[in-house]
Amino acid sequence: MKNNKSFYEDMFIIAVVIVIIYGIYSMFFSDEIIIEKKIKSENLSPEQNKTNKNISKITEIKDINISKKIIIKEIVNNKIIVKKELNSLKSQKAIEVKKKEKIVKKEIIKIKPEKKTSTTKLYDKLKKQIYKNIKNTKYNEQIKTTKIKLTILKNGSYEQLVFVSGDKKYFYKIQSQITKIFPIKIDKNLEEKFPRYFRMEIVPLNNK
Numbered sequence: 001m002k003n004n005k006s007f008y009e010d011m012f013i014i015a016v017v018i019v020i021i022y023g024i025y026s027m028f029f030s031d032e033i034i035i036e037k038k039i040k041s042e043n044l045s046p047e048q049n050k051t052n053k054n055i056s057k058i059t060e061i062k063d064i065n066i067s068k069k070i071i072i073k074e075i076v077n078n079k080i081i082v083k084k085e086l087n088s089l090k091s092q093k094a095i096e097v098k099k100k101e102k103i104v105k106k107e108i109i110k111i112k113p114e115k116k117t118s119t120t121k122l123y124d125k126l127k128k129q130i131y132k133n134i135k136n137t138k139y140n141e142q143i144k145t146t147k148i149k150l151t152i153l154k155n156g157s158y159e160q161l162v163f164v165s166g167d168k169k170y171f172y173k174i175q176s177q178i179t180k181i182f183p184i185k186i187d188k189n190l191e192e193k194f195p196r197y198f199r200m201e202i203v204p205l206n207n208k
Contacts, residue, residue, distance in 0.1 A: 118190050126181065127200055133177035134202070143204045144170045148178065154194045156183035164199070174202070 134140055146166035150158050161179060163171045186194060 118187070119193055119196070122184075122186070122190070123198060126184065126198065129181045130178055130200065130202070133181065134174055137174075137177060139170070139173050139177075142170065142173075143202065145204070146171050146174075146202045147199070148202065149197060149199045150178075151195050152184070152186075152198050154186065154191045156186045158182045158198075166202075 134143065144167040146168075147164035148161065148171065149164050150161040152158055158179070161175065
């Protein structure tokens with residue numbers, strides 16, 4: 001047991017000594033490398049040092065120029081992209097404005113009502129009365145297409161009842177049914193629009 005213990009103790013001591021020697025050697029060797037580098041740098045001539053400095057400056061300038069070119073290219077590309085986007089936005093807005101204008105025009109057309117003037121309403125009443133008068137006669141079933149024209153005066157009477165086209169014989173048969181609705185009542189606000197022509201096409205009631 002004692003022999004084994006002394007063996008291990010000897011081995012431990014040897015290992016410690018080896019580690020110390022290795023540490024001293026490595027420190028000496030690293031210092032030697034540093035010293036060699038310093039000697040080499042000190043041995044360089046001033047001209048070589050200048051050239052080295054110039055080379056480093058040139059490389060730095062080149063790197064700066066390259067980076068500037070890259071930045072300029074990126075700026076130009078970004079400008080092009082922005083212009084394209086602006087153009088596309090403008091075209092889209094123009095299309096939208098045109099669509100809105102079309103919609104507004106359609107809405108205006110739809111909103112506009114067909115307003116009948118007072119004279120138109122009056123003429124509609126006259127036509128209905130003429131058909132009503134004809135319907136109450138024996139000529140109701142004999143109605144043939146006939147166009148007439150007359151002049152309505154300010155006082156509501158008429159003049160110059162004229163046959164325009166169609167069946168002239170039938171015109172003479174229904175002439176009294178047309179004239180007996182006169183005189184008619186004309187509102188004071190319409191008197192300025194008279195005298196004026198009144199035209200009518202009398203057609204069979206089943207075609208009306």
